[in-house]
Amino acid sequence: MVKEKQNIDKKLIPILEAVSDPEIPVLSIMDMGVVRSAIIVDELVKVEITPTYSGCPAMDVIGDDIKKALKEAGYNSEIDLILHPAWTTDWITPRGRKALEDYGIAAPLDAEADKDVLLNGKRIVKCTNCSSQNTRLVSQFGSTACKAQFQCDDCQEPFDYFKCLK
Amino acid sequence: MKNENLYNYILGIADNSLILGQRMGELCGHGPSLETDIACTNISLDLFGQVRSYFQYAGKIAGDGRTEDDIAMLRKEREYKNVLLVEQPNTNFAYSIGRQFLFDVYHLAFLEQLQKSTDLTLSAIANKCIKEVSYHERFSSDWVKRFGDGTEESKAKMQEAINDLWTYTDELFHQTEADKAMVAEGIGVDVTKLKEAYYKNVGELLEESTLEIPESKWFQKGGKNGVHTEHLGYLLSDLQYMQRAYPNMEW
Numbered sequence: 001m002v003k004e005k006q007n008i009d010k011k012l013i014p015i016l017e018a019v020s021d022p023e024i025p026v027l028s029i030m031d032m033g034v035v036r037s038a039i040i041v042d043e044l045v046k047v048e049i050t051p052t053y054s055g056c057p058a059m060d061v062i063g064d065d066i067k068k069a070l071k072e073a074g075y076n077s078e079i080d081l082i083l084h085p086a087w088t089t090d091w092i093t094p095r096g097r098k099a100l101e102d103y104g105i106a107a108p109l110d111a112e113a114d115k116d117v118l119l120n121g122k123r124i125v126k127c128t129n130c131s132s133q134n135t136r137l138v139s140q141f142g143s144t145a146c147k148a149q150f151q152c153d154d155c156q157e158p159f160d161y162f163k164c165l166k
Numbered sequence: 167m168k169n170e171n172l173y174n175y176i177l178g179i180a181d182n183s184l185i186l187g188q189r190m191g192e193l194c195g196h197g198p199s200l201e202t203d204i205a206c207t208n209i210s211l212d213l214f215g216q217v218r219s220y221f222q223y224a225g226k227i228a229g230d231g232r233t234e235d236d237i238a239m240l241r242k243e244r245e246y247k248n249v250l251l252v253e254q255p256n257t258n259f260a261y262s263i264g265r266q267f268l269f270d271v272y273h274l275a276f277l278e279q280l281q282k283s284t285d286l287t288l289s290a291i292a293n294k295c296i297k298e299v300s301y302h303e304r305f306s307s308d309w310v311k312r313f314g315d316g317t318e319e320s321k322a323k324m325q326e327a328i329n330d331l332w333t334y335t336d337e338l339f340h341q342t343e344a345d346k347a348m349v350a351e352g353i354g355v356d357v358t359k360l361k362e363a364y365y366k367n368v369g370e371l372l373e374e375s376t377l378e379i380p381e382s383k384w385f386q387k388g389g390k391n392g393v394h395t396e397h398l399g400y401l402l403s404d405l406q407y408m409q410r411a412y413p414n415m416e417w
Contacts, residue, residue: 054212054215054294055211055212083291083293083294084293084294085293086290086293086297087294139201139204139205140301142204143204145298163301
């Protein structure tokens with residue numbers, strides 16, 4: 001039942017890597033860690049994806065985009081949404097974290113640091129514009145379910161922080 | 167229906183999230199500031215997402231082709247099983263926050279237990295939802311503190327909201343027939359066991375917020391059995407409008 005590890009057919013990896021997150025276009029769904037398995041069974045690709053947040057409106061689009069990409073590569077596919085094990089920000093790859101930072105979204109810290117930041121106002125989230133740690137939480141909820149709003153008190157840049165989810 | 171108790175049990179959980187999600191969604195574009203507006207609608211979105219997981223599962227159990235949308239949109243008022251608390255209106259922002267806070271503390275404790283359900287789908291949903299709900303609880307309890315320990319006016323408004331909503335809290339811990347059957351099977355959560363810790367936790371936060379813990383021992387009930395306050399009908403007429411006016415319409 002528990003599938004902590006991904007199970008993805010090597011042939012499919014380049015195709016899936018080309019599919020991006022519709023809300024964070026610089027991030028591939030593979031780097032996001034939402035594809036949990038993709039296997040070929042009798043010429044049909046069976047893909048399992050897991051949502052970042054229950055209400056994430058991107059999931060339907062991601063499913064459609066995967067189908068389209070696989071179709072273009074000559075595969076028919078079937079997409080299943082699985083909830084267990086629940087997605088965590090640990091599944092974002094190092095390349096994914098870098099893409100987030102480059103895009104202007106601070107990558108998630110670990111769970112303990114997250115608590116410090118969100119509850120005690122500790123200043124450890126780095127500004128994506130000037131790298132200063134003199135930043136503060138504006139709101140725990142941001143432009144999408146997965147992000148919080150921050151502002152840098154040095155360069156004044158407002159930016160998103162990708163909330164740690166474990 | 168073969169699994170009627172399980173079906174009703176899932177609806178009992180999901181309807182709370184659906185109706186509360188609709189109430190928070192009403193604040194879209196009407197929040198007191200941009201950040202709180204976004205926070206309230208984020209909470210609404212989380213709750214609707216959770217509802218989808220529950221209703222998709224309920225639809226499978228019903229096994230007669232009914233979809234998540236049918237379950238959400240096409241029932242009559244008396245068929246909704248949410249507690250009275252979540253249908254109370256957004257009288258002012260203190261009421262919205264008070265309602266959210268009084269529900270969040272319960273919701274967190276409930277999901278913690280539901281994770282242990284022998285029903286693997288329910289435990290997976292609970293495991294997913296609890297991470298989101300812990301953010302909701304942080305948000306609502308932060309605002310209770312800010313209002314309670316804020317200005318004279320914010321304190322008075324927060325206290326009034328808590329006093330008014332208090333009468334709907336006891337119902338959270340009432341068991342329905344479906345509840346009892348599901349607890350016996352190891353699927354459901356025994357809500358009666360959550361009561362003591364709930365009032366302790368809520369009481370502690372109210373004290374920290376320099377608010378009074380209401381003394382009233384008179385509690386209203388009925389929502390879990392479909393007997394609602396007058397507010398639900400108006401809410402449903404909004405929620406169901408599109409499906410009633412244009413049956414089977416799809417997004």
